[in-house]
Amino acid sequence: xxxxxxxxKRYGEKRAVEDLSFAVxxxxxxxxxxxxxxxxxxxxxxxxxxDSPTSGRITIDGTLYRDLPDPLRHVxxxxxxxxxxxxxxxxxxxxxxxxxxxxxDSRVAEVLDLVGLSAVARRRAGGFSLGxxxxxxxxxxxxxxxxxxxxDEPVNGLDPDGVLWIRRLLAGLAREGRTVFxxxxxxxxxxxxxxxxxxxxxxxxLAAGTAQEFVARAGAGTxxxxxxxxxxxxxxxQGPGVTVTSIxxxxxxxxxLDARDVGRIAADHGVVLFELLSRSLTLEEAFMRITRNALxxxxxxEAAR
Amino acid sequence: xxxxxxxxxxxxxxxxxxxxxxxxxxLTLAAAFALxxxxxxxxxxxxxxxxxEEAQDIPFGWTAIYPVGMLVLVVFGVLGVTxxxxxxxxxxxxxxxxxxxxxxxxxxxxxxxxxxxxxVCTSVLLHGLxxxxxxxxxxxxxxxxxxxxxxxxxxxxxxxPYGALLGIVLGSLVRxxxxxxxLYFGVFQMGPQILPAFLPDSLAGVLDYMPLxxxxxxxxxxLTSEPxxxxxxxxxxxxxxxxxxxxxxxxxxSRDV
Ligand SMILES: Nc1ncnc2c1ncn2[C@@H]1O[C@H](COP(=O)(O)OP(=O)(O)O)[C@@H](O)[C@H]1O
Ligand SMILES: [Mg+2]
Numbered sequence: 001x002x003x004x005x006x007x008x009k010r011y012g013e014k015r016a017v018e019d020l021s022f023a024v025x026x027x028x029x030x031x032x033x034x035x036x037x038x039x040x041x042x043x044x045x046x047x048x049x050x051d052s053p054t055s056g057r058i059t060i061d062g063t064l065y066r067d068l069p070d071p072l073r074h075v076x077x078x079x080x081x082x083x084x085x086x087x088x089x090x091x092x093x094x095x096x097x098x099x100x101x102x103x104x105d106s107r108v109a110e111v112l113d114l115v116g117l118s119a120v121a122r123r124r125a126g127g128f129s130l131g132x133x134x135x136x137x138x139x140x141x142x143x144x145x146x147x148x149x150x151x152d153e154p155v156n157g158l159d160p161d162g163v164l165w166i167r168r169l170l171a172g173l174a175r176e177g178r179t180v181f182x183x184x185x186x187x188x189x190x191x192x193x194x195x196x197x198x199x200x201x202x203x204x205x206l207a208a209g210t211a212q213e214f215v216a217r218a219g220a221g222t223x224x225x226x227x228x229x230x231x232x233x234x235x236x237x238q239g240p241g242v243t244v245t246s247i248x249x250x251x252x253x254x255x256x257l258d259a260r261d262v263g264r265i266a267a268d269h270g271v272v273l274f275e276l277l278s279r280s281l282t283l284e285e286a287f288m289r290i291t292r293n294a295l296x297x298x299x300x301x302e303a304a305r
Numbered sequence: 306x307x308x309x310x311x312x313x314x315x316x317x318x319x320x321x322x323x324x325x326x327x328x329x330x331x332l333t334l335a336a337a338f339a340l341x342x343x344x345x346x347x348x349x350x351x352x353x354x355x356x357x358e359e360a361q362d363i364p365f366g367w368t369a370i371y372p373v374g375m376l377v378l379v380v381f382g383v384l385g386v387t388x389x390x391x392x393x394x395x396x397x398x399x400x401x402x403x404x405x406x407x408x409x410x411x412x413x414x415x416x417x418x419x420x421x422x423x424x425v426c427t428s429v430l431l432h433g434l435x436x437x438x439x440x441x442x443x444x445x446x447x448x449x450x451x452x453x454x455x456x457x458x459x460x461x462x463x464x465x466p467y468g469a470l471l472g473i474v475l476g477s478l479v480r481x482x483x484x485x486x487x488l489y490f491g492v493f494q495m496g497p498q499i500l501p502a503f504l505p506d507s508l509a510g511v512l513d514y515m516p517l518x519x520x521x522x523x524x525x526x527x528l529t530s531e532p533x534x535x536x537x538x539x540x541x542x543x544x545x546x547x548x549x550x551x552x553x554x555x556x557x558x559s560r561d562v
Contacts, residue, residue, distance in 0.1 A: 049403040050396055052559075066404060069310045070310035070311065071400070072309075073306070073309060079396060079400075080396060083397045084394050084397065085323075085388060085392040087327040087388075088326045093397070096319045096320075097401045099318040100318075100319045100402050101309045102308070102309050102312060102315045103309045144306070
C-alpha cells in the first residue's frame with residue numbers, strides 16, 4: 001500500500017504539493033487525477049525518493065522507498081519516457097539497471113520480449129520514438145517483477161497504437177492482482193480502468209475514494225423526460241435548486257430532481273409522459289464538477305489564470 | 306530472482322556496464338591512452354628531447370607527457386557523470402539505487418580503477434619501448450622497479466587515474482559538462498598561471514597547494530622536494546579529492562534529481 005501523510009513540497013516559494021494525504025489500495029488500479037501543474041509528478045517523484053518532501057512522507061507498506069534494500073522488486077516506475085542515455089542500447093540500459101540488484105541477465109531478455117522491443121534491443125535508445133521509449137520505460141519498471149507499478153501520464157503524447165498497448169498492458173497487470181497507480185490530467189483516460197481515484201488540484205487533495213463514491217459525491221445526475229406538454233411540465237418543475245433545459249420541442253433535461261420527483265409532479269399536473277430516464281453523472285462530469293467547486297475557493301486572481 | 310537486492314558488487318557491475326555501453330564514453334577513454342602512448346612512443350623513439358642535455362639524466366622523462374592524457378581523462382570522468390544528468394538517465398539510476406552514495410562511489414571506483422589499470426599497462430609498455438630504443442642514457446638497463454625509475458614512473462602514472470577521479474568529482478559537483486570542464490581549466494589548469502597576477506605576493510605560496518602542483522611533486526619521483534616532499538604532495542592531492550568529493554556527495558544526498 002502506498003500511503004501519503006501530510007505530504008508537502010515547496011520549490012522556493014512555489015507550493016507544488018500541500019498537506020496531501022491519501023492511500024492507494026493494494027491490488028487495485030488507482031487513478032491519480034488533476035489538471036496540469038496540480039502536483040502529480042512531484043508526488044510520484046517523492047514516492048521514489050527523487051525529490052525529498054519539505055515535510056510529511058510517502059511510503060510503501062510503511063517504508064520509505066529509499067530504505068528498501070531491493071526497491072526495484074517492490075515498485076516499478078515510469079516517470080519520464082526519456083530517462084535513458086541516448087547513446088546506450090535498450091539492452092544495455094536494462095542490463096545496467098538489472099545489475100544494481102543482481103537481477104539475472106535472462107530477465108532483461110524477458111522484459112524486452114514482454115514490451116515487444118527484442119528486435120531493436122541493440123539499437124541506440126536515442127533513435128527511439130516516444131512510443132518505443134515508453135515501452136523501454138515500462139520494461140525497466142518490470143525488471144524486478146514488482147507488485148506495485150507507478151506510471152506518470154503513461155499515454156501522454158502516444159499515438160493511438162501506443163495508447164491501446166498501454167491500456168492492454170495495464171489491464172493485464174491489474175488482472176494479475178498488481179497495484180497500479182497512474183496519473184493523468186484527463187478523466188477520460190482513467191474512467192475505463194481505474195477502480196479508485198485520487199483527485200488533486202493545486203497540490204491539495206480534492207477527493208479520494210472508489211469511482212462510484214466519487215460520482216455520488218459530485219452530486220445528483222440528470223433526468224431526461226419526454227412529454228407532449230413539455231412547456232407545462234417545465235413550469236411545474238421549477239423550484240429552488242432546479243434547472244430545466246429544453247433539448248427539443250418535447251424533451252427536457254432536469255438537474256436537481258430525481259426521476260421519482262419528476263414523475264410525481266407530472267402526475268399532479270396531469271402531464272402525459274412518453275419517456276422518463278434518469279442518468280447518473282459520468283466520471284468526467286463528476287471530475288469537472290469537483291474541480292470547478294475547488295476553483296470557487298480560490299482567490300479571483302488565481303481563478304483568472 | 307529471489308535474493309536480488311542492491312549490493313556494492315551490483316553497483317560496480319552496473320557502472321562497468323554503463324561505461325562500456327556508450328561509445329562516446331569509452332572512445333574518450335581510449336583517446337586518452339592512445340594520445341599518451343602515441344606521444345610518448347614518438348618521443349622515446351625519436352630520442353631528441355628525452356636524450357637531450359637537460360633531460361638525459363632523468364630515466365622516467367617520458368612521463369612528462371602524461372598530464373596531456375590526464376586532461377582527456379578529466380573530460381572522460383566529467384562525461385561519465387554529466388551524461389547521466391543531460392540525458393535524464395540519472396533518474397533511472399537513482400530510482401534503482403535511491404541511497405545514491407553507492408552510485409557515486411561505484412562510478413568513481415570504476416572510472417579510477419580502469420584508468421589505473423590502463424595507466425600501469427601504458428607505463429610498462431613505454432618502459433619496455435624505452436629499453437628497446439635505448440635513446441635515454443640514464444635509463445639504459447634500468448629495471449622498472451629500480452628506485453631511480455620506480456618512483457618517478459609511479460608518480461607519473463598516478464596522474465592518469467587522478468584525472469579520471471577529479472573529473473567524476475567535478476562532474477557530480479556541477480552536473481553539467483561544459484561547466485565542469487570550464488571549472489577544471491579555469492581553476493585548476495590555468496588558475497595557477499593567471500591568479501598570481503591578482504594575488505598579493507604573500508599569498509602566492511597558496512598556489513603551491515593546488516592539485517596540479519602537488520602532482521608535479523609526485524611526478525618528480527623524489528628528484529626534488531620543492532616546495533614540499535612527496536608525502537605532503539600525496540596528502541594535498543588526496544585532500545582535494547576528499548574535500549571536493551565530500552561536497553559533491555553532500556549535494557548528491559541533499560539535492561533533488
Ligand atoms: N523542480 C521544480 N522547481 C520548481 N517548480 C517546480 C518543480 N517541479 C514542479 N514544479 C512546480 O510544481 C507544480 C506541480 O508540478 P507537477 O508536479 O509537475 O504537476 P503535474 O504533474 O500535476 O502537472 C507546478 O506548478 C510546477 O511548475
Ligand atoms: Mg506531470
